[in-house]
Amino acid sequence: MVDSIDPTQVPAWNELRTRAESMSTVRELLDTPRDFLRTHAAGLSFDFSRQRIDGATLDLLVALANELQVELLRDSMFAGDHINTTEDRAVLHTALRLPFQAELSVDGQDVVGDVHDTLNRMRVCAESVRNGDWRGADGRAITDVVNIGIGGSDLGPAMAYRALRPYRQPGLRCHFVSNVDPADIASVLGDLDPATTLFIVASKTFTTQETMANARYARTWLTGVLGEDAVARHFVAVSTNQPAVVEFGIEASNMFGFWDWVGGRYSMTSAIGLSTLIAIGPVNFRAMLDGFAAMDEHFRTAPPARNVPMLMGLIAVWNRNFLDIPTTAVLPYSNDLSRFPAYLQQLTMESNGKSVRRDGSTVNYATGGIVWGEPGTNGQHSFYQLLHQGTDDVAADIIVVANPGPGSDAAHAAQHEMLVANALAQAAVLSCGVTEIELRQAGTTEDLVTHKVMPGNRPTTVVMVPDLTPFALGALIAAYEHSVFVQGAIWQINSFDQWGVELGKKVATGILRDIEADNTEDPDLDPATRASLTEYLGLRSEKR
Numbered sequence: 415m416v417d418s419i420d421p422t423q424v425p426a427w428n429e430l431r432t433r434a435e436s437m438s439t440v441r442e443l444l445d446t447p448r449d450f451l452r453t454h455a456a457g458l459s460f461d462f463s464r465q466r467i468d469g470a471t472l473d474l475l476v477a478l479a480n481e482l483q484v485e486l487l488r489d490s491m492f493a494g495d496h497i498n499t500t501e502d503r504a505v506l507h508t509a510l511r512l513p514f515q516a517e518l519s520v521d522g523q524d525v526v527g528d529v530h531d532t533l534n535r536m537r538v539c540a541e542s543v544r545n546g547d548w549r550g551a552d553g554r555a556i557t558d559v560v561n562i563g564i565g566g567s568d569l570g571p572a573m574a575y576r577a578l579r580p581y582r583q584p585g586l587r588c589h590f591v592s593n594v595d596p597a598d599i600a601s602v603l604g605d606l607d608p609a610t611t612l613f614i615v616a617s618k619t620f621t622t623q624e625t626m627a628n629a630r631y632a633r634t635w636l637t638g639v640l641g642e643d644a645v646a647r648h649f650v651a652v653s654t655n656q657p658a659v660v661e662f663g664i665e666a667s668n669m670f671g672f673w674d675w676v677g678g679r680y681s682m683t684s685a686i687g688l689s690t691l692i693a694i695g696p697v698n699f700r701a702m703l704d705g706f707a708a709m710d711e712h713f714r715t716a717p718p719a720r721n722v723p724m725l726m727g728l729i730a731v732w733n734r735n736f737l738d739i740p741t742t743a744v745l746p747y748s749n750d751l752s753r754f755p756a757y758l759q760q761l762t763m764e765s766n767g768k769s770v771r772r773d774g775s776t777v778n779y780a781t782g783g784i785v786w787g788e789p790g791t792n793g794q795h796s797f798y799q800l801l802h803q804g805t806d807d808v809a810a811d812i813i814v815v816a817n818p819g820p821g822s823d824a825a826h827a828a829q830h831e832m833l834v835a836n837a838l839a840q841a842a843v844l845s846c847g848v849t850e851i852e853l854r855q856a857g858t859t860e861d862l863v864t865h866k867v868m869p870g871n872r873p874t875t876v877v878m879v880p881d882l883t884p885f886a887l888g889a890l891i892a893a894y895e896h897s898v899f900v901q902g903a904i905w906q907i908n909s910f911d912q913w914g915v916e917l918g919k920k921v922a923t924g925i926l927r928d929i930e931a932d933n934t935e936d937p938d939l940d941p942a943t944r945a946s947l948t949e950y951l952g953l954r955s956e957k958r
Contacts, residue, residue, distance in 0.1 A: 705888025727900025
């Protein structure tokens with residue numbers, strides 16, 4: 415395991431701080447060829463030339479990574495060392511996409527064999543649903559699959575289902591329920607037939623409050639029509655809690671497990687991806703895993719200055735800690751990637767939203783930045799005004815899919831070109847802006863010149879995806895996964911725990927008991943929360 419080091423005390427950190435004070439603007443930097451900032455990995459193109467970075471700065475960032483032992487920590491992760499120190503666990507989501515002939519043993523256990531045993535069982539289940547062999551209680555085939563989960567058990571599968579729309583099997587729909595708000599599950603089930611619906615309950619412990627509330631709702635909905643005996647034909651589980659799964663009525667043979675070295679936000683290539691496997695089929699699912707694996711291998715072996723995830727992570731640290739840019743907008747110019755920013759929100763902010771280093775000491779520098787976004791071109795008519803002329807600098811990742819996808823015709827292709835033109839135009843304007851001189855030269859009246867100035871200088875990365883295939887999606891996700899790892903390694907934090915999530919769950923359980931008991935005097939609650947609880951109980955009683 416690597417040492418814990420205060421990053422602000424290593425030489426490269428202080429040199430970078432000095433360099434940031436005199437860094438040229440993006441427009442100025444673009445006047446100098448910087449081909450070293452354009453690179454490829456796993457078939458994807460990454461153009462970092464619109465970032466406020468030059469060769470000397472990149473050298474210092476690579477030196478920073480070396481001083482903070484990022485590559486050593488990376489190698490420890492791939493080897494299965496327990497780099498999740500607060501939970502004493504390995505971090506092995508990369509093992510989920512290893513080919514079956516690979517070898518990796520962790521804590522005396524054959525990891526690759528376990529992974530492929532589970533994948534094979536998932537494949538059998540998926541194929542039986544896809545080919546109609548899986549029959550519901552009345553003998554009809556399954557037409558709808560409902561994934562019930564939350565967080566990593568929902569965001570990845572829901573994102574992938576949308577992203578890989580052209581690869582879905584016709585006549586077989588997937589739906590996703592995550593919110594404990596009953597409106598979520600009610601709106602999904604309202605259009606479904608219990609006799610042709612299969613539920614996937616995704617909860618490692620089979621105790622996740624929101625997931626189990628929705629699972630019980632679905633069970634009641636189903637058994638009210640088909641009876642108790644129908645549960646075994648209409649529910650499967652992604653869990654490790656076999657007694658609870660069996661008690662629910664799900665057969666043990668229809669439970670698919672995963673391991674404590676798979677964090678929720680890294681789990682979409684584990685059994686959590688069962689809905690994805692059902693939707694796109696085993697061949698396409700394997701292609702997605704291969705895309706992940708290709709980027710994994712690139713991250714593991716490429717030299718830092720040509721290593722895409724390393725560059726992404728180092729540039730994110732440069733923007734956050736040295737250019738004082740606290741937020742990044744992820745802007746996919748692909749409607750099929752509309753859920754990708756939400757997926758990255760969890761991946762990034764749950765991983766690196768930490769204020770304590772691995773050794774338990776408090777950080778004295780900024781860590782995890784805010785990630786958010788929406789697809790283009792919708793965002794252009796929403797929040798891009800702030801990006802261009804607001805008082806805060808926002809970095810941006812613009813993701814472009816070069817080809818419109820299978821089944822497109824000439825009209826489709828022409829409209830897609832309009833989409834790409836908008837993406838590249840936004841990258842240009844965010845980077846370069848427009849000056850008063852240029853506006854006057856273009857004939858802008860003097861009273862409007864200052865209103866139309868756009869300062870530019872917003873650091874922007876353009877990611878080019880040739881085609882949004884399962885392989886490409888896997889590679890794209892893995893690039894961001896490893897970028898998050900690099901950022902956490904630089905900041906010396908544990909990117910693989912999430913203690914901040916746990917406290918809220920504990921307090922919510924106590925408040926639920928208070929609601930059920932009409933208790934407004936819970937001494938464990940602060941005065942404001944007790945007042946809100948009193949207000950709620952009063953309003954609730956009025957509607958009963």
